[in-house]
Amino acid sequence: MMSETKKFLKSFLYLIAGIIISLIALFILFPKLYEIASYITIHGLLATLLLTALGLISGFALGITLALMRIYGATELRWLASGYEKLLRGIPILVLIYIFLYGTPGLFFYIDLRYRPIAGVVLALGLRSAAYQSQIFRGAILSVSSGQIEAARALGMTGSQSFRHIVMPQALRLALPAWTNEYAVVIKDSSFAYGVGIVEMTKAGYDFGVAFRELWAVSLGVVTILYFIFTFPITRLFGEYQNKKLKKLGMGGGS
Amino acid sequence: MKREFVVLGMVICIGLGFGVGWFIPGLFAPTEGPSLLERIESRGYFLVGTSADYPPFENKTYPGAQIVGFDINISLLIANEIGVSLQMVDMDFDALIGACRAGQIDMIAAAMTYDPTRADELAASITYFTVTQIVVVRNDSVDFLDPITSLDNLTTFDVGCQSGTVMQTELEAIAGINVFPYARADLMMQDVVNGILDAVYIDGPILDASPDKEDLKIIYSSDEEPLALWTQLNEPELLYEINDAIFKAYQSGVYAELVNFWFGNVTT
Numbered sequence: 001m002m003s004e005t006k007k008f009l010k011s012f013l014y015l016i017a018g019i020i021i022s023l024i025a026l027f028i029l030f031p032k033l034y035e036i037a038s039y040i041t042i043h044g045l046l047a048t049l050l051l052t053a054l055g056l057i058s059g060f061a062l063g064i065t066l067a068l069m070r071i072y073g074a075t076e077l078r079w080l081a082s083g084y085e086k087l088l089r090g091i092p093i094l095v096l097i098y099i100f101l102y103g104t105p106g107l108f109f110y111i112d113l114r115y116r117p118i119a120g121v122v123l124a125l126g127l128r129s130a131a132y133q134s135q136i137f138r139g140a141i142l143s144v145s146s147g148q149i150e151a152a153r154a155l156g157m158t159g160s161q162s163f164r165h166i167v168m169p170q171a172l173r174l175a176l177p178a179w180t181n182e183y184a185v186v187i188k189d190s191s192f193a194y195g196v197g198i199v200e201m202t203k204a205g206y207d208f209g210v211a212f213r214e215l216w217a218v219s220l221g222v223v224t225i226l227y228f229i230f231t232f233p234i235t236r237l238f239g240e241y242q243n244k245k246l247k248k249l250g251m252g253g254g255s
Numbered sequence: 256m257k258r259e260f261v262v263l264g265m266v267i268c269i270g271l272g273f274g275v276g277w278f279i280p281g282l283f284a285p286t287e288g289p290s291l292l293e294r295i296e297s298r299g300y301f302l303v304g305t306s307a308d309y310p311p312f313e314n315k316t317y318p319g320a321q322i323v324g325f326d327i328n329i330s331l332l333i334a335n336e337i338g339v340s341l342q343m344v345d346m347d348f349d350a351l352i353g354a355c356r357a358g359q360i361d362m363i364a365a366a367m368t369y370d371p372t373r374a375d376e377l378a379a380s381i382t383y384f385t386v387t388q389i390v391v392v393r394n395d396s397v398d399f400l401d402p403i404t405s406l407d408n409l410t411t412f413d414v415g416c417q418s419g420t421v422m423q424t425e426l427e428a429i430a431g432i433n434v435f436p437y438a439r440a441d442l443m444m445q446d447v448v449n450g451i452l453d454a455v456y457i458d459g460p461i462l463d464a465s466p467d468k469e470d471l472k473i474i475y476s477s478d479e480e481p482l483a484l485w486t487q488l489n490e491p492e493l494l495y496e497i498n499d500a501i502f503k504a505y506q507s508g509v510y511a512e513l514v515n516f517w518f519g520n521v522t523t
Contacts (some may be wrong), residue, residue, distance in 0.1 A: 043320050076262055102357035113302055114342060116359060196354070197304065197346040199320070207345075210308045211317040213441045213466070 004245070011241065015233050023229075036208055036215070036222045044204030045226075051118070051190040051200065055125030056183060062126065063133025070138050081134065088131035093189050096124035101196055121193045129186050136182065140175035141167060174246065177239040184231040201226055292337065292492040295361060301334040301341050304360035306348035308439065310464050311517040312366040315345070325517040326364040329383055329484070329501070332509065333362070336500035347438070349419040352376060355485060362497070363485040366458070370421045378488050380497045382481035384514075386458045388422055390414075390475040391447065398453060402474045406432075412453040415443045421480070422456045440464075447471070460518075 027034035069081040100107060101120035108116045144167050152162035194203035205223035209216030295301055305313045305326055313324035322343040334341035344360055351363045355377055368386070369379055390409070392399045398412065410431030416422040418436035426434045435452060437443035444465045446452045454474070462468055484501075486493055504510040 039318055039320075042318075076265075098353070101359060102353045105357040105359070113298065113359070114300070195347055195350055196359075197344040199345065203345075204320075207307070207315050207320065208317070210439075210441075211315060216441075 008237075008241070012233075012237055015237060019229060019233065026225075032215070032218070033222055036205075036219050037226065039208055040201055040204040040219070040222060040226060043199055043207075044201035047193070047198055047200040048187065048190050051121055051125065051193055051198070052183070052187040054122040055129055055186050055190065058122065058126030059129025059133050059182075059186070062130035064137055066130060066134035067137035067141060070134065071141055085131045085134055088128055091128070093124060093128055094192050094195060096128060097121055097192055097196060100124055117193070117196045117198050121190070121196065121198065125186055125189060128189070129182060132182055132185070133179070136175050136178040137171065139178070140171040143174055144170045173242075177242050177246075180235045180239045184235050187230060188227060290492050291361065291487060291490040292496060295337060295339060295493070299339050301330070301337060301339050301362070302344060302360050303330045303334075303341065303362045303364050304344045304346060304351050304354055305363070305365040306351065307343075307345040309366055309460070311460065313364070325384070325513060326366060328513050328517075329504070330362065330364045332504050333484075333497050333500040336503070337496050348417075349438075352485075355487060358487065361486060361493070366460075366482050367485055368421050368458075368480045369483045370424075372424075373485065376488070377485040378490065378494055379483035379485055380494065381501055382483055383501050384482045385479040386460060386482060387479055388456065388477040389459055389462060389473045390454050390456050391462055391471045392454045392474055393448065393450065394470055394472050396453070396472075399474050404475075406456070406475070409454060409456075413451075415446060415452040415455040417443065417457065417461075420458075422458075426456055444471075 027037070066081040066084060069077040073081070097120055100123050101117060108119045111119050148166050148170065149162055152166045157165070190200060191202035193200050194206070199207075202223055205219045209219040212219075289297070305322065305324075307313045307315045307322045307324075309324075311324055312326045313322060315322055322345055327341075327343060330343070331341050344354075346354065348365060351360070351365055351367075352373065354360050355363050363377070366384070366386070367373065369382065373379070390403065390406070403409070406425060406429055409426075410429065411433075413433045413435060414426055415435045415437055416426055417440055418438050423434065423436050426432050435443075437446075440457065440461045443452070443455055443457075444461065444467065447455045448467045448470055458480075459476075462471065462473070465471070484497055486497065501510075504513070
């Protein structure tokens with residue numbers, strides 16, 4: 001029996017290899033697609049990944065805080081966290097972006113004017129993602145079986161010690177599949193940034209479609225393929241694969 | 256019992272603090288901040304918004320993804336006049352007005368026609384170009400064998416226009432026309448060529464840029480509509496610089512050169 005890490009790496013490599021081979025075949029058959037894909041990648045990929053990363057990280061920080069507030073906090077904190085979630089889950093992301101960039105013009109007065117759109121989009125993505133991530137982490141922390149906590153207390157650990165050393169690591173692992181789902185959502189939401197002037201993958205594809213009008217639909221197809229490349233391996237590997245492993249270990253459930 | 260009072264007290268205090276923080280500083284704020292022109296000069300660059308899918312006014316090159324066009328050259332003249340560099344921002348045409356009002360961009364240079372409702376929201380420069388607005392149909396259209404005299408003749412037909420433009424406002428003001436706003440001009444032109452739309456109401460340059468112009472004919476053209484550059488209201492220093500740059504371009508012959516370069520031999 002191979003070790004778990006080796007099995008994981010093997011399936012990861014197989015998946016990546018499969019994608020690379022099918023891409024190479026696609027681009028050899030249709031060299032135009034390669035041209036479109038390279039244009040979009042050169043001009044849009046960095047912005048997309050930057051917005052996604054910053055949005056996810058700020059959402060993570062705020063989301064964990066909200067989850068802790070809801071589980072361990074006093075009643076008022078629980079109201080705050082729950083109210084925040086309800087509010088943010090109901091606002092469309094484009095409306096949030098417009099609110100932070102155009103509705104409150106002085107908000108980013110300390111940032112250079114050129115980079116304010118990035119700040120506004122990251123704030124909007126982060127706040128929205130925090131609302132969903134708090135749900136993920138709350139569910140994950142609560143599904144760590146209480147037997148673990150009892151055992152930790154029996155060993156003499158204080159509440160916060162048992163949380164830091166026992167509950168949190170298990171909770172993070174349980175949260176991973178749902179978290180990759182959130183990553184897939186955020187990377188696609190980052191495409192809204194094109195409405196405020198940031199050139200990311202969708203806008204680059206649109207620009208290609210404007211320059212070559214007959215290939216407009218093809219450029220959209222290439223944008224789809226690129227987003228797929230960035231979401232499918234991660235959600236497959238860190239999502240479904242993890243779920244199967246967790247079931248084998250008897251922890252947590254599907255999500 | 257005591258806890259509820261504490262929470263209620265906290266909520267009231269937060270509300271009070273928010274109100275004080277919101278309104279009081281407004282009373283003490285200096286009425287004269289630095290003007291937009293001074294801020295641009297201290298920043299070192301002039302941020303101009305456009306919608307880069309409208310050649311020859313603005314367009315993105317391939318594969319370099321540079322924004323080029325008539326509007327960009329005009330903006331460059333203004334930036335040189337102020338003494339700063341030029342930065343172009345490419346966004347949706349409909350989002351430009353909101354962005355300029357919020358101060359996210361300093362000026363709009365996107366072949367925006369002068370319109371009184373727009374003039375309420377933003378300050379217009381002097382006219383820097385004119386376009387005619389035309390109604391275009393297929394050459395073999397049976398509904399429109401002769402030219403029409405006014406837009407009212409378009410009732411009961413499916414008419415396309417670009418979203419966010421004065422043409423959309425004019426069409427929607429006439430009851431009975433089925434108006435179809437499009438975000439993209441090239442898709443709209445494809446639809447009229449393919450017979451999905453009966454007619455389109457567009458700016459002249461869109462027909463010139465269309466690859467199917469042989470299949471289309473003009474049945475109505477309006478008077479020349481002036482195009483202006485737009486900036487925030489109550490910024491007379493910046494507006495002065497913009498208008499000054501345009502005047503100097505006319506006087507020095509640079510304007511005629513630019514028009515020749517981007518539009519061929521067009522008399523304006």
